[in-house]
Amino acid sequence: MGTATGIIKALNSGIKHLAVKRFTLRYPEQKLKFVGDGYQFDPASGVAIAGLKGRHMLFHDHCTGCQLCSIACEGVAEAIAMVKVPDKWGQNAKSIMPQIDYGKCVFCGLCVDACPFYALYMSNDYELSSFTKEGLIYTPAQLQVKPQVQQDSELIIDKRGARHG
Amino acid sequence: MAEQVIPTKKMPPGLQVENVDDRIMTLNVGPQHPGSGHMRIIVKIDGDYIVDADPDPGYVHRGEEKMAESRNYITNIPHLERPVIHDSCNILYPYVLGVEDLVGIEVPERAKYVRVIAAELNRCIYIQYWLAIYGIFLGHSTMFMWPAGDRELLIDLMEKITGARVTHAYFIPGGVRNDVPANFEDVCLRQVNYFEKRIKEYADIFYDNPILKARTEDTGVLSREDAIRLGTTGSVLRASGVDYDLRIKEPYDVYDELDVHTNVLKAGDSYARSKIPWLDMLESCNIIRQALEKMPKSGSIRTKLKPNPKGREDEVYRRVESGRGSAGCHIISRGKPEPYRLKLSVSSFRNLIALPYLLKGEKLGNMPAVYWSLNYWPVEADR
Incomplete structure (x- = not known):
């Protein structure tokens, strides 16, 4: 008798879920909303600001070419290489800026923690797939572009369960 | 009658020429099969x-x-995570605690609570x-879909705190990286x-399910003495x-200020081993609620560390x-910025030792039920 009621209870538990809304996020149409504009670091207080660790944002007017981000990456992924940039900036005597290989990057954000000049942030852009390996290497000019993201889907929890909307 | 050739060279396990028995068959489960993870069980x-x-x-x-x-x-x-x-x-937790001991820095109170929640x-x-x-x-495919879906709730939370969905790199000696x-x-x-509320629903469909009980109860019984001995x-x-x-026996960070209960079952079979983690999850929800209540509302979350400690x-x-x-995590330091030697002591490897004892006498069909109930993670055991 116990076996029969157990099986009925188990079936019933599953059947109840036919009325529950679908929890899945339908990805390319819906995109999850994140907190803030991405992971940032404030060297003055020594504490970072919460946000998604996505593709980097490089501010050319702040970067001094000090290579601290590249040094921070050395033991982690060796994804950052310092390359020459054509334009001249007053604070950047050597005219070198980081170029990031997303085939190697592990998105730990230690390079952002290392930057003392507010030049390197991480943005909400996580769609970095490419058909070639070269396409994953982002030059300083590409890193400068602010990503256009349409992320507005939020998690809704009500009596009928959780769903994305 | 031809003389049997016994190879002198020692071959890797599973490859040696063995005395052929009419009854005994050697079977390699893995290493590619998803039923074993990245490891092999020679049965x-x-x-x-x-x-x-x-x-x-x-x-x-x-x-x-x-x-x-x-x-x-x-x-x-x-890389250590x-x-x-x-x-x-x-x-990462033991490594960070160890480095804090070596470098000699204090962790702010709020950071300890954030760490416990994370x-x-x-x-x-x-x-x-x-x-x-x-x-x-x-073979319970609903039990594959439900945890995989409900897991997203917490992954979203972790992503809000740390900025990454799976590999967080969040703890750092001296606190946490961001508030x-x-x-x-x-x-x-x-x-x-x-x-x-969701994981309580697993009871009906999985843990109280008579089919699951029949499958896992009394399979792979590990007695109390053997569990300690192994x-x-x-x-x-x-x-x-x-x-x-260890959250009670050797409390770290703020676990001594929280009301933590352990879940103990006496049976020692696969069913008990699969139920304990589920009870742990319910306990974790209690701990998170307590920590959220007791957490200081503001304050420092990271003690500043020298660039190359x-x-x-x-x-x-x-x-x-x-x-x-x-x-x-055992760290030996010789006063350099790098550890001289670092040893990770992981539970997966220790629990694996029990596997040969548990599988002896079981049916082959019960092997996955026993093997995965050991809470084993192949990558952690290999490091």
């Missing part, structure tokens, strides 16, 4: 019954310990993943409450009736209760 079967089992881990050895010797204390963080990416906060969330994330695989091992976002307490409470930890030890949880000449061993059991 000898007599008909349907296992007479001998020899686990053969080591296929995903990455040399994490050796790598740690050439990197400094901060750049070690992203790789052994168990689903439980990355807990596998660690408990991560424990649930790991157990949900483990439970999903346990469900599909037993929780504004309004986090409400969001966390809402999602954890819903999560708790050196198992975590859920395997507690399923055998030993009340041992040097540890004092000493050695330190710290351990924490991870999703699988005790996770320890």
Whole structure:
């Protein structure tokens, strides 16, 4: 008798879920909303600001070419290489800026923690797939572009369960 | 009659020429089969019954310990969480505690609470993943879908705190890397409450299901004495009736200020071993709620560390209760920015030792039920 009621209870538990809304996020149409504009670091207080660790944002007017981000990456992924940039900036005597290989990057954000000049942030852009390996290497000019993201889907929890909307 | 040729050279396990027996057959389970993960179990079967089992881990050895010797204390963080990416906060926890001892820095009170919340969330994330695989091992596909879906609730929370969904690199010697976002307490409470309601529904469909009970009860029974003698930890030890949880026995950070209960079952069979992690998740929800209540509302979350910190000449061993059991980290420092030697002591490897004892005499069909109930993670065992 116990076996029969157990099986009925188990079936019933599953059947109840036919009325529950679908929890899945339908990805390319819906995109999850994140907190803030991405992971940032404030060297003055020594504490970072919460946000998604996505593709980097490089501010050319702040970067001094000090290579601290590249040094921070050395033991982690060796994804950052310092390359020459054509334009001249007053604070950047050597005219070198980081170029990031997303085939190697592990998105730990230690390079952002290392930057003392507010030049390197991480943005909400996580769609970095490419058909070639070269396409994953982002030059300083590409890193400068602010990503256009349409992320507005939020998690809704009500009596009928959780769903994305 | 031809004389039997016995090879003199020692071959790797599973490849030796063995005395052929009419009844005994050697079967390699893995290393590619998803039913074993990245490891191999060499089982000898007599008909349907296992007479001998020899686990053969080591296929995903990455040399994490050796790598740690050439990197400094901060750049070690992203790669040391790789052994168990689903439980990355807990596998990093002993390392961070150890480095704090060596460098000699204090952690702010708020950071300790944030760490506990992150660690408990991560424990649930790991157990949900483990439970999903346990469900599909037993052919219960609903139990694969439900934990995999509900896990997203907590992954979203972790992503809000740390900025990454799986490998967080969040803990750092001296605290945590960033503060929780504004309004986090409400969001966390809402999602954890819903999560708790959801996992309670697993009882009807999985844990009280007579089909599952018939499959897992009285299979792979590990007695209390054997569990202690074999050196198992975590859920395997507690399923055998030993009340041992490092969160209570050796409290770290703020676990001594929280009301933590351990879940102990006496049966020691696969069913008990699969139920303990589920009870742990319910307990984790309680701990998270307590920590959210007691957490200081504001304050520092990170003690500033020198850019390239040097540890004092000493050695330190710290351990924490991870999703699988005790996770320890032994660091030897020679006053350099890099550790001289780092040893990870992980629970997966310790629990694996029990596998040959448990499988002897079982049916081959029960092998996945016994093997995965050991809360084993192949990558963690190989490191």
